[in-house]
Amino acid sequence: MTDTIANRAAKATPPRVARKIKGLSDRAIAWIFVAPTIFLLLAINIFPLIWTIQLSFTNYRANRLNREPEFIGLRNYERILTDSDIWLNMQATAHFLFWTIALQTLIGFTLAWLINKKFKGNDLWTTIIVLPMMLSPAVVGNFWKFLYQPQIGLFNYIVAFFTGKDPSSFEMLGSVQLAPWSIVIVDTWMWTPFVMLICLAGLRSIPDYIYEAAEVDRASKIRQFFTITIPMVLPFLMLAVLFRGIENFKMFDLVVQLTGGGPGSTTELTSINLKREAFEKWRTGYASAYAIILFVTVFGLASIYVKALNKVKER
Amino acid sequence: MSAYSVTEPSTRSKWFAGSLVILYALITMIPLAWIMLTGFKSPSDAISYPPKVVFEPTLEGYVNLFTTRTRQTQEFLDANPPQNWADEIVREYDMVIVGPSKFGERFLNSVIIGFGSTFLSVFLGTLAAYAFSRFKIPLADDLLFFILSTRMMPPIAVAIPIFLMYRNLGLSDTHLGMILLYTAVNISLAVWLLKGFIDEIPREYEEAALIDGYTRFQAFYKVVLPQAATGIASTAIFCLIFAWNEYAFAVLLTSATAQTAPPFIPTIIGVGGLDWPAVAAGATIFLLPVMIFTILLRKHLLRGITFGAVRK
Numbered sequence: 001m002t003d004t005i006a007n008r009a010a011k012a013t014p015p016r017v018a019r020k021i022k023g024l025s026d027r028a029i030a031w032i033f034v035a036p037t038i039f040l041l042l043a044i045n046i047f048p049l050i051w052t053i054q055l056s057f058t059n060y061r062a063n064r065l066n067r068e069p070e071f072i073g074l075r076n077y078e079r080i081l082t083d084s085d086i087w088l089n090m091q092a093t094a095h096f097l098f099w100t101i102a103l104q105t106l107i108g109f110t111l112a113w114l115i116n117k118k119f120k121g122n123d124l125w126t127t128i129i130v131l132p133m134m135l136s137p138a139v140v141g142n143f144w145k146f147l148y149q150p151q152i153g154l155f156n157y158i159v160a161f162f163t164g165k166d167p168s169s170f171e172m173l174g175s176v177q178l179a180p181w182s183i184v185i186v187d188t189w190m191w192t193p194f195v196m197l198i199c200l201a202g203l204r205s206i207p208d209y210i211y212e213a214a215e216v217d218r219a220s221k222i223r224q225f226f227t228i229t230i231p232m233v234l235p236f237l238m239l240a241v242l243f244r245g246i247e248n249f250k251m252f253d254l255v256v257q258l259t260g261g262g263p264g265s266t267t268e269l270t271s272i273n274l275k276r277e278a279f280e281k282w283r284t285g286y287a288s289a290y291a292i293i294l295f296v297t298v299f300g301l302a303s304i305y306v307k308a309l310n311k312v313k314e315r
Numbered sequence: 316m317s318a319y320s321v322t323e324p325s326t327r328s329k330w331f332a333g334s335l336v337i338l339y340a341l342i343t344m345i346p347l348a349w350i351m352l353t354g355f356k357s358p359s360d361a362i363s364y365p366p367k368v369v370f371e372p373t374l375e376g377y378v379n380l381f382t383t384r385t386r387q388t389q390e391f392l393d394a395n396p397p398q399n400w401a402d403e404i405v406r407e408y409d410m411v412i413v414g415p416s417k418f419g420e421r422f423l424n425s426v427i428i429g430f431g432s433t434f435l436s437v438f439l440g441t442l443a444a445y446a447f448s449r450f451k452i453p454l455a456d457d458l459l460f461f462i463l464s465t466r467m468m469p470p471i472a473v474a475i476p477i478f479l480m481y482r483n484l485g486l487s488d489t490h491l492g493m494i495l496l497y498t499a500v501n502i503s504l505a506v507w508l509l510k511g512f513i514d515e516i517p518r519e520y521e522e523a524a525l526i527d528g529y530t531r532f533q534a535f536y537k538v539v540l541p542q543a544a545t546g547i548a549s550t551a552i553f554c555l556i557f558a559w560n561e562y563a564f565a566v567l568l569t570s571a572t573a574q575t576a577p578p579f580i581p582t583i584i585g586v587g588g589l590d591w592p593a594v595a596a597g598a599t600i601f602l603l604p605v606m607i608f609t610i611l612l613r614k615h616l617l618r619g620i621t622f623g624a625v626r627k
Contacts, residue, residue, distance in 0.1 A: 029531055038458070048480060049468070111336060114335050115332070129343060130609060136561075136577050141599065142581040291469070
């Protein structure tokens with residue numbers, strides 16, 4: 001223990017030095033160091049959360065300053081859970097979540113696996129591949145909107161070049177069928193490197209001797225891949241999925257800039273819908289209930305998932 | 316058998332893997348390269364069909380980004396010859412530069428809020444991380460998890476009460492308000508990352524210092540801080556990048572005085588619609604620092620994006 005060594009030293013040294021060693025007690029220092037962080041989080045995270053819970057039981061509207069909020073019990077929750085439009089938003093979010101995670105896992109793992117072949121210059125190319133994910137999602141969404149323009153955009157031109165279709169015959173952002181996919185494409189472009197980096201760490205954590213032993217046992221390469229590589233990388237991959245899942249459940253900036261939720265409400269993810277309710281329709285009480293429902297959903301799903309992840313890790 | 320490692324891929328598979336990865340890297344760079352090119356196009360080149368790869372570069376986008384202009388009559392233009400190269404560029408459209416645009420201001424806001432919140436979160440985060448790493452704190456794991464869980468809230472959900480709170484406190488659309496908010500968001504990352512970095516510094520160093528007569532506090536800033544310098548620097552860059560990129564809070568809580576660049580860039584309007592070269596120029600200037608930081612940070616990247624969960 002640090003204390004005992006310090007105290008022993010204190011006893012063995014002359015009084016003047018001893019006072020210096022003690023100074024503030026460790027406990028006092030610990031609290032002084034942690035308190036500002038906890039205070040800030042209480043003020044800017046927990047207090048607002050409690051306030052949101054309280055607002056969710058009222059019909060408060062933030063744009064009407066002089067009207068007192070009325071307590072209406074669980075009516076907000078009732079309305080949200082029975083609203084079919086909100087289920088549509090949930091479906092759009094589910095579609096977005098499922099396909100972005102599926103594609104990013106597949107491409108990200110493949111890339112990591114290829115990079116792990118340690119070809120010359122793999123560090124340089126890894127760094128280049130990683131660039132998109134560090135950029136501002138709002139700005140990325142904005143410039144992909146430019147790439148997706150039906151008449152002038154590069155994306156349509158390239159698709160037309162390879163398929164022979166007329167580049168103005170399809171609108172990635174304007175058509176009900178394509179818009180949900182256009183946001184999946186951009187998110188995949190941006191975040192595949194994230195999954196790739198985590199998978200790469202997983203692949204690099206597998207010690208060589210396991211493969212050597214497998215080779216001695218004459219296991220085929222394919223068998224080695226399925227019995228060594230995949231199971232050893234799985235915990236890493238699951239962690240990547242957890243991060244992407246939480247992030248994409250909260251998705252707002254990228255999609256708002258790309259489609260604004262349209263056409264109609266085909267790409268209106270829950271966060272975008274929530275923003276509409278809270279800051280355009282100003283149904284503050286209703287939106288607060290909505291926010292709580294979303295938070296509970298993320299928190300619940302994440303907790304279940306972390307339990308599963310820990311089980312995989314134990315194996 | 317000769318000296319041959321079973322785990323070393325064959326030359327042919329290295330070639331194959333290398334070319335696929337390079338192909339992916341090149342494809343993934345197309346959008347970024349395109350936006351940077353567009354910044355140097357004239358508005359008509361930017362929207363021409365088929366898209367132009369070869370064009371005459373111009374700084375028009377950048378001039379439009381940084382200035383506001385008005386259209387003038389021919390007599391006025393004749394009477395006032397252009398004063399500099401930027402003036403000459405806008406003359407082509409019968410316009411004169413009348414002043415700076417808001418972009419400079421918004422960019423400066425991004426810098427102030429970014430650095431302000433980074434400094435605060437790294438400062439508070441280092442203290443808290445040191446305490447969590449070195450002292451027995453009751454319920455330490457719960458507190459750490461609580462700190463992390465604050466990241467699970469969708470930003471819009473947090474924004475509702477923050478909006479009301481800031482309105483009451485007079486913090487809406489102020490630099491201080493945004494700095495405090497971004498600090499609160501970033502502090503979870505800072506504490507988690509820095510705790511990992513400080514955990515790696517052997518305790519013996521401080522103990523030796525304590526025996527030499529340092530106080531706990533002196534040991535902290537004379538021994539631990541210099542050892543944690545790289546970790547602190549990379550944590551700072553992560554916080555800075557987050558604050559730099561943030562959009563949801565910025566668009567909801569700021570409108571003029573404290574508005575940062577991300578909500579501003581997409582709204583740069585030219586004559587008859589979005590001024591794409593100016594938007595592209597703004598995006599380029601805005602994204603470039605992040606790209607440079609990413610390259611500097613590449614060794615700690617993994618740690619940063621996973622809150623220290625994966626350390627390589």
